[in-house]
Amino acid sequence: MVKIKFNPYNREIEVLQGENLLEAVRKAGIFMDTPCNGSGTCGKCKVKVINGDIISTGSKNITEEEKKNGYILACQSTVNSDAVVEIPETDSSSMHGMKIEDFSGSREKNIFQRSRDQILKSGMKFNNNIKKEYLELDPPTLNDNISDFERLRRHIKKQLNYDDVFCGLTILKKMPQLLREADFKITITHIPDEKGKTVIINMEKGDRTDQLYGVAVDIGTTSVAACLVDLHNGELIAKASSGNAQMKYGADVINRIMYSTRGNGLEKLNHAIIQETINPLLNRIYADSKIESDEVVSFVAAGNTTMSHLFLGVYANFIRQEPYIPAFVKIPLIKASELDIKVNPETPVYLVPSVASYVGGDISAGVLSSGMWHSDKNILFIDLGTNGEIVFGNSEYLMACACSAGPAFEGGEISCGMRASSGAVEKVKIDSSYNPTFSVIGQEKPLGICGSGIIDLICEMMFAGIIDRKGKIIKDLNTDRVRFDEHGIGQYVLAFKEQYDLDRDVVITEVDVDNFIRAKAAIYSGITTLLNNLSMDFTAIDKIYIAGGIGNSLDIANSVKIGMLPDIDQNKIQYIGNSSLMGCYLTLMSEDAKHKLEEIANSITYVELSVESEYMNEFVSACFLPHTDIDKFPTVKKCLDSSV
Amino acid sequence: MVKIKFNPYNREIEVLQGENLLEAVRKAGIFMDTPCNGSGTCGKCKVKVINGDIISTGSKNITEEEKKNGYILACQSTVNSDAVVEIPETDSSSMHGMKIEDFSGSREKNIFQRSRDQILKSGMKFNNNIKKEYLELDPPTLNDNISDFERLRRHIKKQLNYDDVFCGLTILKKMPQLLREADFKITITHIPDEKGKTVIINMEKGDRTDQLYGVAVDIGTTSVAACLVDLHNGELIAKASSGNAQMKYGADVINRIMYSTRGNGLEKLNHAIIQETINPLLNRIYADSKIESDEVVSFVAAGNTTMSHLFLGVYANFIRQEPYIPAFVKIPLIKASELDIKVNPETPVYLVPSVASYVGGDISAGVLSSGMWHSDKNILFIDLGTNGEIVFGNSEYLMACACSAGPAFEGGEISCGMRASSGAVEKVKIDSSYNPTFSVIGQEKPLGICGSGIIDLICEMMFAGIIDRKGKIIKDLNTDRVRFDEHGIGQYVLAFKEQYDLDRDVVITEVDVDNFIRAKAAIYSGITTLLNNLSMDFTAIDKIYIAGGIGNSLDIANSVKIGMLPDIDQNKIQYIGNSSLMGCYLTLMSEDAKHKLEEIANSITYVELSVESEYMNEFVSACFLPHTDIDKFPTVKKCLDSSV
Structure with missing residues (x-):
């Protein structure tokens, strides 16, 4: 040793x-x-x-x-x-680092408000199915000596009119002492069905009917976000996010699946998402909001199909192998205790149903919160996370595809890339002498660059003449910010380490640019192929919603300029934040929304891009800034012309 | 240290x-x-x-x-x-020691046959609700790429006509690999309900429809017995018994409950019954019968109310405190995995419902297997275990009481007492020169004495003139088998250590005799009080069934002679073995029996002896051999007269 x-x-x-x-x-x-x-x-x-x-x-x-x-x-x-x-000390700690979010800010609030409105406008109700009741039982005597559980059942039958009452083992275990400590005055949390039965999922001393909490979790490949919700009024109590601790086993779903097939890899990945990511997030939220895990009685999570499998510890390797079959798309309810999630152990875990191997529950949830399912306009929904998924449609039909965009949008496979959290450069400008100005999330010191920052950076480098339209760095520029290593690979220094007291310079290399171009090309060609499949073109798009972890500061104009998004009227394009988390939130609050969600997951038609012959051609053509055919981007062409 | x-x-x-x-x-x-x-x-x-x-x-x-x-x-x-x-090296190892039983013998077989006949004669069917089906699924293709679970559901819907199909997490986890290893030819084990739903609880490769196993367990305070059953034909594959490992924490339910309230005592007791008793028993059975734990898909257990609580890990202290309230008498089904029982993790655990704090599921099961519930004759059912419970009645009514008999019938609180397992003296004769002959279970060497042996011993000592009718040892007898310690407490040596190469002599002391007299008096006075409560006497009894761990060799005549059982026609008295285990076996095999069992538990009227004023008088009068009023035992009186 x-x-x-x-x-x-x-x-x-x-x-x-x-x-x-x-x-x-x-x-x-x-x-x-x-x-x-x-x-x-x-x-x-x-x-x-x-x-x-x-x-x-x-x-x-x-x-x-x-x-x-x-x-x-x-x-x-x-x-x-x-x-x-x-x-x-690079980005790694902040990559995984936890962040409790302050959403008193208007942006986050607006996004939530928008999602809630979508549900209410469509005639649905905020009708979650979890009820609380305060009960005062008659204490037992020698003459009335039925068991505690029979006493409870008798009372509920009489007072609340349920034919039958069930409860899990954890309730049974705590009942005898709790009843007596509470002098037989208790609050039960229960889930009734339509057939006169109800299941008790929590029991507390005294009257606690005013406390009813649920948790929504978006399980991203790179980032995980959780929020604690007051189920009585839908108020967000706390929200937190962190890196997915599975990152150490690979940046994208394919690497994770490969790792899961080795030794006890599947267990490690399951442990990483639940014990090392979700539970620490929840613990932070509980500490912050002074709420006990036992009080949380509803749990909704969404992730892509692979994340869903790893969350449950289900073998995922056949997702990766032709014919690409998931073990499940929809699971029956399971108890939180079965997964060891830090909420009340009897809490039913609702995992949002997936559509197919590469269009997961995060997309079903995103479509729900986008409201496109009840729109008469044609809406293009794009989720820019570790992968890129696209849904197009309206209240009549929904078509989806997945683009192999890789993890670049969340900073993966970019040398100084990081997810959109504290220390990430999120906005960049470059002046005519090649010097940048930028803004950093949460602090002064730039630790790395997140998706929105990379888009800005590439766009600015192109317009400043630092890179050409292939993404290659121009030689012999009059600046010390551009340099080439011994292999001849160029890089641009966004921040010198001396200036910010860093361990390394924050740079973008030609390799990074190339990776990012391929990511954005995957999205653009995905959109084109999906529309072609419907014999449509960009003119058919009434609205584009961009969702996902790319960052709140996503610059729509720059996204068009680099050729990630089509060159349409930019007023039609809107960033809607973490639509998966919003969808989970709506599902927590509304049984109607839950039913709609299942309808959505069932009704989305999945288009497998890899079997579409034109997709590869479209992709190759899009591996340019903005595109090999500049005429597809008339406004960008005009800008480029004027900048020369 | x-x-x-x-x-x-x-x-x-x-x-x-x-x-x-x-x-x-x-x-x-x-x-x-x-x-x-x-x-x-x-x-x-x-x-x-x-x-x-x-x-x-x-x-x-x-x-x-x-x-x-x-x-x-x-x-x-x-x-x-x-x-x-x-x-x-006393009885302690054999007290806990495990014993795989050979029930090719006629006695055990007859007892099983009798119980089965009871069920079938009453018009019930052997209709357990667990089904197996062999399925050949269509393997997935790029065009038919629904998830594994949807594929299974589709097939079951089409072939077996179930509207909806559920499965637990463990099934989901093993499904993807199992399906492919089995080339999509699998056997499912499932439990359908009446509403067109079914729940899959196991999945195996190939056609395994001929293998369907269940386990029945009787959880006694002193002894635990388990049997493995072929659910297709009701055949017993193996049966094993051992001491309850909870014994180290106290001999009777009161001591166990007291222990459970200290520190993590409840956890320790739960661990002792499941991890140290039931699972080792099952492992022995599986090893012996070459069956895997995963193949066992049905589990029925019965125990007294305290054992039921400790089995689930539910706080039991209020059973012991006035007004003597159990946490539950009947529980909803729980999964084996929740209790960590060594059967298939999805197996539903059925715990036989109790009647009250001191009449448990073992009695409900015993009444079921005795058949008294469909008899028009008056039947007295006596369970002689660590406690003594009595049920009297017929198809019209059932009355029960519990006698605080203590653990003496299973060798507890007797210096050389042990449960009826290998090494226990089970039958004793004493000749006119005070020398004994005896038979030992399973071997030559007497390690201790079990309940049936103690009954014989006390009876023989009385008739040989070694003890008087108070149980006191007569002084100055001409034998070295009788001796007195420095406190003047007499003892009779059943086996000298030198003769059998033991660590100690096998003896019975006056204290032991006294303990046993109190135990038998508790039973006798319980019977009297229960009958008085119904304004009846012994003439109303058409049949007595003796059940429980007292031992297969129970001598009915001697039991009457010492005044444990009433002095009625001994042809009416029958030993029916472990009726609780038989009841569990029937419940495994028949849904009809399970429904009847619940009816029985609901319909038994519990009589609390401690509030019956006459009980204490009856008890004191019975603390004699056979009774203070010898006229209540006319045939014994005749014997005693003739032996003088």
């Missing part, structure tokens, strides 16, 4: 000689964002050896200078002796 | 100086039967100090000679240094 100490965490662990260094980092409980999951290609697990014998194969992700300074890729290294290793 | 080594187990543990020695024995994982649970009264935790400093308070249960030889009571001792302690 050898001892490895990790700075600045001051954490020491013992591992076998010969252990992979990235595995050692994970065993030490230190989070590193490793999109390629140890294959040595993403370059994100860069660490600095302070002392000790660590054997490392070289990597094109390590420059000569870095090599001299002791930098190696942890995933490409094995430990040969006791050692001290420094882990750079 | 000090080290304690236990012989002959060769087990060593470290404990804090000052630790109680009985606690140290438990921590070392060694089972000792301690009915009084450490209060120093039962004298069962006798151990021998080989070396080391162990501080012990004296005890009347340790003779001067034993003291000289280093014997102490573990519960009354604390450890002061490293030590070596010998634990006598």
Whole structure:
């Protein structure tokens, strides 16, 4: 065994000689964002050896200078002796870091209000099916000595008129003491069905009828967001988000599925999403709002089909293999205790139904909250998360497809990419002398760049003449912000480390630009192919809703300029935030919405892009800024012409 | 810390100086039967100090000679240094020891046959509600790419005509791989309801429709018995029994309940019954019968009300406190996985409903299997287990009471008492020179005496003139088998240790006889009081069924002679074995029987003896051999007269 100490965490662990260094980092409980999951290609697990014998194969992700300074890729290294290793303070902590959101701000509020209005306008009601009742039971005597549960049942039958009453084991376990401590004055939380039966899911002392809480969770591949809701009035009590702790096992669903098939990989992924992501988020929310987990009696979650499988711990590998079959799209209700989610153990877990292997519950929920299902206008819904999903339609029909956009929109596979959280550059301008100005989420110090920032950056670089329309960096520009490494790969420095006291410069490389171009091309060609499939073109679009983790500051004009979105009237394009979380929220609040959601998931027609012959051509044509055929982007053409 | 080594187990543990020695024995994982649970009264935790400093308070249960030889009571001792302690090889291992029963023998078979006949004669059917179906699904293709679960649902809907299909999480988890490994040819096990729904509880590869198994368990306070049943034909595949591992926490329900209220006592008791008793029994059965736990898809258990609470881990203390209220008498179905029982995790656990705090599910099940519920004759049902419960009635009415008989019938609170398992003396004769002959269950060497043996022994001692009618040992008899300790307490030696190479003599003391007389008096006075309550006497009894753990060799005549059973025509009295287990077996096999069982539990009228003023008088009068009023036992009187 050898001892490895990790700075600045001051954490020491013992591992076998010969252990992979990235595995050692994970065993030490230190989070590193490793999109390629140890294959040595993403370059994100860069660490600095302070002392000790660590054997490392070289990597094109390590420059000569870095090599001299002791930098190696942890995933490409094995430990040969006791050692001290420094882990750079990059975005990784903030990548996973938790953020309690203040939604007193108008933007978040407006988005919620808009979703609520969609439901109410369509004639649905906020009718969740969870009820609370305050009961005063007759205490037992020698003459009235029926069991506690029979006493409760008798009272409920008489007072509330239910034929039969059920309860789970956890209720039975706490009932005898609780009844007596409460002097037989209790509040039950129960879920009645239409047939005169009801199921008790919680029991509290005294009158607690005014407290009724639920939790909605959006399980994104990169980011997870949760909100605590007062089920009486629909008020949001707290909202929090963090990185998905599964990121350490791969950046996208394909890498995660691959990891899940190895050893106890599936268990680890399930543990990562529930124990390392959702429960910590909930604990933060509870601490903040002074609410106990036992009081939370409703839970709705949505994720893409793979996330849904991993959330339940269900084998997901056949999603990835032709003919791409999920184990389920819709599951029967299960109890929170079965998944060990930190809410009341009897809470029914509702997982939003998926449509197909690559159009998940997050899209069903997004369509619900967008309101497109009761619109007579043609609406294009685009979810820009770790993948890109597109739905087109109206109250008559809904068509969907999934684009292999990869994780670039949430900062994945971008050297300084990060999700839209504290420390992320979200808006960028570049002046004529190639110098940038930018704004950072939550603080001064730029730790990395999120999706909206990358769009701005690429767009500005193009218009400033730093990159050409292929995304290649122009040589011999008169600026120290542009440089080329020994392999000839160019990069643009957005922020010098000296200026902000960082461990590294915040840069964008030609490789990053190329990755991002392919991501945006996947979206654009997806839209084109889906419309062609319906024999339509962009003129048919009455409205575009953009949803997802790309960031609140998404610049619509720039998104068009780089050719991600079609060049239509930009007043028709609107960012609607985390529509999946909104859909979960609506489902929490309304049984009507839940039924509608199931209808939506059932009715969406899935178009498999990989079998559409034209898709590949469309994609290749779109791998340009904004497009190989500039005439498809008349307003951008005009701008480019004028900027030359 | 000090080290304690236990012989002959060769087990060593470290404990804090000052630790109680009985606690140290438990921590070392060694089972000792301690009915009084450490209060120093039962004298069962006798151990021998080989070396080391162990501080012990004296005890009347340790003779001067034993003291000289280093014997102490573990519960009354604390450890002061490293030590070596010998634990006598008494009944304790066999008390808990597991026994796989061979029921090819006629007795066991007859008892089963009788119970089955009761059900069938009453017009019920063997119609258990668990079905198996072999299905050949169409494998998925790119054109038929619905999810695995939808595919299954579609097939079941079409082929079996169920409107809706549900399944639990464990099924969902194994489905994707299982379907493909099985080439989509599978067998499902499911439970349909009447409304066109069905719930899948197991899934296997290929055609397994011929394999359908269930388990029935009788959870006695002292003994636990389990049997594995072929649900297709009702055949018993294996049966096993063992001591209830909860015994280390107290011999009777009151001591167990008291233990359950301390610290994590409830958890420990729940662990003892499920993890240390039921699951090991099932593992033995599975190993013996080459059946996997996953194939067992039905589970029925019965126990007294306290055992039922502890089995579920439900707080039981209010059973013990006036007004004696159980938390429940009937529970909704729960899943085996919720209790961690070693059967298929989706298996519904059916716990037989209780009647009241002191008439449990074991009695409901016993009444079912006795058939008294459809008899027009008056039947007296007596369960002689750790407690004694009595039910009287017929198809018109059923009255029940519980007698505080204590654990004596199963060997509890008797110095050499043990349950009716291997090594127990089950039958005894004593000749005119005070020498005994006896038979031992399963082997030659007598380790202790079980209930039926104690009845014989006391009866024979009375007729041989060793004890008087108060149970006191006659002095100055011409035999070395009778002796008195320094406190003047007499004892009779049934087996000298030298003769059988034992660690101690097998004896019965005056204290034991006294304990047993109180137990048998509780039964007799219970019968009298119950009949008086109905303004009836013994002439109203058409039949007596004796059930319970007292032992297969129960001698009816001797039971009457000592005054446990009324002096009626002995042809009317029949031993029917473990009627609780039989009732569970019938419930496994028949939904009709299950409905009848619930009817029985609902319809039994419970008579609380402690509030019947005459009960105490009846009890005191019965604390004689056979009774203070010998005229109540005319045939015994005749025998006694002739033996004088």
